[in-house]
Amino acid sequence: MKMLSLASAVLATVVLIACDGESDPFEEAVEIRELNITSLSVVGPTITVDKLYLNVGESVDFSVQGTNTAAQPVELSAANRQWKVTEPEFATISDDGRLVATGNGDVGVYVTIGGLDSDVYQLTVSDANLSGISSITGDESVDRCIPADYQATGEYDDGTIRDLTSVQWTLAAADEGVASIVSNPDITATLTGLNSGGVTLTASADGFSQAYDVSISDTLSSIVITPGTATVAVGGTQSFVATGVYTEAVTDEGANTSQFAITESVNWQVSDSSLASVSNTQLSHGLLTGVAIGNLTLTASCGDLSASTPAIVTVEEGEDELSFNLGTFYQLSADSSGLFLRVSPGTSYSASDQLDNDDLDWELTTDDDADPIELEEDGDNAGFITPLLSSGQATVTATDSSGNTATIDIEVVDN
Secondary structure (H helix, E strand, C coil): CHHHHHHHHHHHHHHHHHHHCCCCHHHHHHHHHHCCEEEEEEECCCCCCCCEEECCCCEEECEEEEEECCCCEEEECCCCCEEEECCCCCEEECCCCEEEECCCEEEEEEEEECCEECCCEEEEECCCCEEEEEEEECCCEEEECCCEEEEEEEEECCCCEEECCCCEEEECHHHCCCEEEEECCCCCEEEEECCCEEEEEEEEECCEEEEEEEEEECCEEEEEEECCEEEEEECCEEECEEEEEEECCCECCECCEEEEECCCCCEEEECCCCCEEECCCCCCCCEEEECCCEEEEEEEEECCEECCECEEEEEECCCCCEEECCCCEEEEECCCCCEECCEEECCCCCHHHCCCHHHCEEEEECCCCCCCEEECCCHHHCCEEEECCCCEEEEEEEECCCCCEEEEEEEEECC
């Protein structure tokens, strides 16, 4: 009877903790055990200085990463956790890892998951005013259509150097056709050179500003579009990839040539917008959609340089078929951990009509001696691909029970 009462008390305690706290200790303990986590680390925001400083009232988000028994990093959710600060009078932190600075002083941040404590991340709350922009860091020379990130640091009247998060980034009016600048959600801004020459990048904050000169080299010799020819159904889509060919100065040993994917940096255009449209929207650059039957060409340009091999596209009436979420061509990074291919009926992919991968027949074909990718063909991981080599191309085919098929060419590239 006493043993039953003790077990009931323990169960009641666990239930109360789970209901009263922000996390379930039992579920977290299972999570830690199943993932073989041996240690936890608090991950702070990206900074370029030695230490994170905050003003009173400022907030920052923290995340958590685990390390397993194989010494490999394991990403963990930061939400609904037991986040804590060592000095509650200087800062508060939510169960999702958002810290708010409330008073001047040193603060440690840590999290407990399944009874396992993380390391402690140290920061300082010091209410201070910006007294000037101390530096801008980033490449002094960039290649055309290869984005480069820049960040600024400021000196405060308490003597600290901090990364600036609220910065207005601008280019001189004369430089607007030579390069573009975009501020990112983190502390960086991304500069993309379009034409060769020099530009002046300026960071401004709280009435202070600092200029930074960047040269754009003339090494981009050509742009190649892949695939070079394609057939797209009316209403269907096709993804295209732009590769920049860069040639360094010729030496006694010849020209040094390299290639980089610049799909997201180039400007895509179709010769006849009544037949097809092409996206220049972030993360979908180069996605062409068939509008009407006909033939057209697709070009990609970086500043005043257009593709030396424009794609020839035929738009035709669609038949019953399947479509991949990635179109018919995709470049997979050699260091990728893998991804799922998804399929839906129709001439263009629809997430709302997605088929169950385990109901499809999957096939991998390649002309190479060794498969550049591995394809899971059955079970819960059907349709999952992972790179095996640093380069190579293979074709994946998915077939439904009615015999409708879709194919996609996967090229493994070493970035």
